[in-house]
Amino acid sequence: MQLFLRATELDPNYAAAYGMAAYCRHRRRVWGWSDDLKGDLRALAHLARQAAKLGKDDPVALSTAGWVTAFDLRDPEQGAALIDRALSLNPSEAMAWWMSAFARVWLGEAERAIAHAQRAIRLSPRDPSIHQMHSAISSAYFASGKYEEAAKLAMVGLQVEPDYQPALRIGAAAYGQLGRLEDANRLILHLRELFPDITLSVLKDLLPYGPDHLAAHLDGLRKAGLPE
Numbered sequence: 001m002q003l004f005l006r007a008t009e010l011d012p013n014y015a016a017a018y019g020m021a022a023y024c025r026h027r028r029r030v031w032g033w034s035d036d037l038k039g040d041l042r043a044l045a046h047l048a049r050q051a052a053k054l055g056k057d058d059p060v061a062l063s064t065a066g067w068v069t070a071f072d073l074r075d076p077e078q079g080a081a082l083i084d085r086a087l088s089l090n091p092s093e094a095m096a097w098w099m100s101a102f103a104r105v106w107l108g109e110a111e112r113a114i115a116h117a118q119r120a121i122r123l124s125p126r127d128p129s130i131h132q133m134h135s136a137i138s139s140a141y142f143a144s145g146k147y148e149e150a151a152k153l154a155m156v157g158l159q160v161e162p163d164y165q166p167a168l169r170i171g172a173a174a175y176g177q178l179g180r181l182e183d184a185n186r187l188i189l190h191l192r193e194l195f196p197d198i199t200l201s202v203l204k205d206l207l208p209y210g211p212d213h214l215a216a217h218l219d220g221l222r223k224a225g226l227p228e
Helices: 002-010 016-029 039-056 060-071 077-090 094-106 110-122 132-144 148-161 165-178 182-194 201-206 213-225
Strands: none
Touching: 002 060, 016 039, 016 060, 016 148, 039 132, 060 094, 077 094, 094 110, 094 132, 110 132, 132 148, 132 165, 132 213, 148 165, 165 182, 165 213, 182 213, 201 213
């Protein structure tokens, strides 16, 4: 993040650096590494605006600005529009496709989300971020109430990256809803080893899911053993 910010100091018009700095701040916030959540949100908003403003023809700037707008700024419609613009400029940008997939989940467009994540996988089958693509599909299945499929895809993602928080959460919530509490609790134990402060109330404030999706997700995690 510091190097991306330094790049913006050296070139104030470097749109992609603003977007990637915003994405780094997003990761710091989501992974529980921030000691100033309000300050990070203000910085995220500024960086995303700069990326979108300066990067009208830059797919990386637009997709990262769209991701932050959808997730952290709680505006998935505007975020998805920015990511769509990125994809119109570069339809081969796998990162933008999986970002779009998650945004579509948050908009309640599960089938479209799955199609976008699958396209990301076809474009980059050995991508270091392929666990995020599988997790986007898992999240879409969960939002549709297809908990068996959600659990299966979460485990596919965890085979690639065993510590990936979203896959651990979605898998645990899906197993919780299926009544497979031993499997669910195993994932929760691992999640809490990585993130000791994670609770249902923290996730309620953090996640950008729609009301029904969020309620089902938290209910599954509650059944899996995540504390309030």
